[in-house]
Amino acid sequence: MLKFYLRTVLALTIATLTTTLVLRLFVDSPLDELTLRLIGGHAAVHVQAIARVPPAERRAAVQELSAALGYPVHTQTNRGGQAVRTEWRGADLYVLAPVPDTPGLLAFGPLPYARATAPAQAIAVALLVALLVAAISVRPLVGRVRSLQAVSTQMCRGDFTVRVQSEFGDMLASIGGSLNQLAERIGQLLSDERDLLRTVAHEVRAPISRMRFRVERIQERAGDADRKDTSGLVADLQQVDNLFEELLTYVAFDEFDYERPALQTSPIEVLSAVQRLVSDVTSTEPGVSVRVQGAEGAKVVANAKLFDRAVTNLLLNAVAYGGGKISIYVREFSKECVVDVQDAGPGIPELDRQRVVKPFVRLASKKTRGTGLGLAIVKRIMNLHQGSLHIVDAPTGGASIQLVWKNAAYQPRSRWQLGSKSH
Numbered sequence: 181m182l183k184f185y186l187r188t189v190l191a192l193t194i195a196t197l198t199t200t201l202v203l204r205l206f207v208d209s210p211l212d213e214l215t216l217r218l219i220g221g222h223a224a225v226h227v228q229a230i231a232r233v234p235p236a237e238r239r240a241a242v243q244e245l246s247a248a249l250g251y252p253v254h255t256q257t258n259r260g261g262q263a264v265r266t267e268w269r270g271a272d273l274y275v276l277a278p279v280p281d282t283p284g285l286l287a288f289g290p291l292p293y294a295r296a297t298a299p300a301q302a303i304a305v306a307l308l309v310a311l312l313v314a315a316i317s318v319r320p321l322v323g324r325v326r327s328l329q330a331v332s333t334q335m336c337r338g339d340f341t342v343r344v345q346s347e348f349g350d351m352l353a354s355i356g357g358s359l360n361q362l363a364e365r366i367g368q369l370l371s372d373e374r375d376l377l378r379t380v381a382h383e384v385r386a387p388i389s390r391m392r393f394r395v396e397r398i399q400e401r402a403g404d405a406d407r408k409d410t411s412g413l414v415a416d417l418q419q420v421d422n423l424f425e426e427l428l429t430y431v432a433f434d435e436f437d438y439e440r441p442a443l444q445t446s447p448i449e450v451l452s453a454v455q456r457l458v459s460d461v462t463s464t465e466p467g468v469s470v471r472v473q474g475a476e477g478a479k480v481v482a483n484a485k486l487f488d489r490a491v492t493n494l495l496l497n498a499v500a501y502g503g504g505k506i507s508i509y510v511r512e513f514s515k516e517c518v519v520d521v522q523d524a525g526p527g528i529p530e531l532d533r534q535r536v537v538k539p540f541v542r543l544a545s546k547k548t549r550g551t552g553l554g555l556a557i558v559k560r561i562m563n564l565h566q567g568s569l570h571i572v573d574a575p576t577g578g579a580s581i582q583l584v585w586k587n588a589a590y591q592p593r594s595r596w597q598l599g600s601k602s603h
Contacts, residue, residue, distance in 0.1 A: 194313050197342075212284075212524070219275050219288070220265075220266070220275060220277075221274045223286065224277055226245055226253075226277070226286065226288075227277040227279045227280070227285075228280065229277050230242065230279055230283060230286060231280045231282065232429075239255075242260060242351070249288070249309075250292070251288070251289065251291060251292060252288075252289065253284070253286055253288050254287055255279075255284050255287070256276075256285055256286075256287050257285075258278045258279075258284055258285040260281055260285075261277055261278070262278045262280075263278075269290070272289060273289060274288060274289030274290060275287075289572070291420075313443065318534070323353075327344070328355060328356060328359065330344070331344050331356075331359060332359060335366075340363045340370065341367065343360050343363065344359050344360050344587040374434060377427055377431045381427075384420075384424055385424050388417055388421050388424075390419055391417055392417040392421070395410055395413045395414055395417065396410075396414060398410055399411065400558065423553075426554075426557065427553065428552075429557055430539060430556060430557050430560065434560065443483055443486075446481070446482075446483075447479045447588040448479060448482050448484060448487055448588075450474075450475075450477050450479065450480055450510050450585075451474055451475070451476055451477075451478065451510050453487065454472055454491060454519060455472050457488060457492055457495060458470045458472055458495065458508065460492075461492060461495045461498070462499075465499055467504055468499050468504050468505075469504060470506045470507075471506070471507045472508045472510075473508075473509060473510070474509050474510025474511060475510050475511060475517075477513035478510055478512040479517070479566075479588035480517045480588055481586045481587075482585055482586075483564075483565070486561045486564065487530060487561075489558075490557075490558045490561045490583060491519060493554045493557060493558050494583070495521065496554065497554050497581070498521055498523040498525075498581075501523065502523025502525060502527075502578060503524040503578065504524070506521065506522065506524075507521070507522045507523075507574075507576075508520065508521050509522070511578070513587065514587065514590060515586070516567075516585060516590075517586075517587050518582050518583065518584050518585075519585070520581075520583075521580070521581050522572065522574040522576070522579070522581075523578040523579055524574075524576065524578045525578045525579065526578070527578050527579045528571055529543075530545070533571040536555055536571070537558075537559040537571075538554075538556055539552065539556040540552040541556075555569075562584070565585060567583065567585050569581065569584075570583045
């Protein structure tokens with residue numbers, strides 16, 4: 181902060197001194213009334229002396245007077261009154277003194293004085309100089325604020341590995357240090373949360389597996405009256421196991437986990453991959469009708485396992501809530517390919533579309549069991565691929581959930597290519 185205060189004081193001092201010099205250079209003080217009277221009195225005395233000189237010798241006398249005064253003096257025809265007066269001719273000041281008993285006058289000038297600059301012009305010049313000095317002085321501060329803004333923007337996007345680089349004497353070092361501490365703490369909290377979820381999921385799944393094994397052994401020895409209860413226990417344990425498996429998957433797909441290995445992607449033919457996944461999902465759902473159509477040969481850039489997981493989650497969601505009739509459309513555009521899964525269910529209200537992609541959120545009207553992580557996992561998969569997920573109303577009713585992937589055929593052209601095409 182000391183550097184900031186010193187810079188501010190220095191800027192104000194420089195601005196004040198520079199403005200003063202500019203005003204002295206461009207703004208001259210006007211002649212005051214007393215000075216004009218003195219000059220007029222001297223002019224009257226000189227013309228009285230010139231009037232007493234014979235006409236043939238007056239030109240020489242005027243030249244001698246001009247040399248003695250140090251500024252021009254010459255004769256002119258008098259077109260005004262008989263009083264001594266001043267006159268501005270452009271930026272030059274003259275004193276006009278009529279010669280008694282003659283039709284002429286003596287013009288003293290231009291006098292060694294300049295017209296005062298207009299006040300508005302003087303103020304404008306002073307403000308311009310002050311603003312220029314202030315802008316030069318504040319420029320480092322503006323650059324520093326912009327760098328802090330860039331770091332804070334990255335943090336808002338979820339990148340808490342970024343840090344503010346500070347230098348010795350930095351005027352905003354305290355703010356940068358606070359941002360670094362904030363990023364460190366939030367990053368550590370997120371890392372601890374991921375570690376906690378992984379640990380809990382791993383540690384709990386082992387006793388659940390042992391419990392399920394023991395319940396199955398009890399089920400083998402139980403009578404018909406107890407088999408229903410033991411079967412319910414096995415189903416409940418399986419549901420809990422599925423929950424922890426989904427939880428591990430959700431944590432693994434965190435796009436802000438910078439310890440995660442780099443995503444391996446490859447071109448995937450969309451239509452054939454979707455048809456394969458539909459066959460796998462509907463093999464155990466005989467009452468579900470699925471229609472797949474769209475652009476043949478369309479390919480996206482994605483991780484094969486994650487692509488399968490995202491589409492499968494949408495299919496399972498449509499089977500659970502979609503009324504048994506599902507339509508899948510594959511649309512190809514220049515930059516993206518869209519996989520649109522439409523169902524015939526009640527749909528998702530517009531106010532709930534932002535909530536339903538968050539973890540553990542299930543709409544109150546849905547009675548079907550689920551982990552509440554299906555769409556949240558899909559959302560994270562799309563974020564990992566720099567894609568997007570959109571929920572809209574299907575044309576025939578129900579929900580339309582669209583996955584937007586990068587088109588493998590898209591090749592962005594360079595500036596040189598664009599320029600050559602224009603020629």
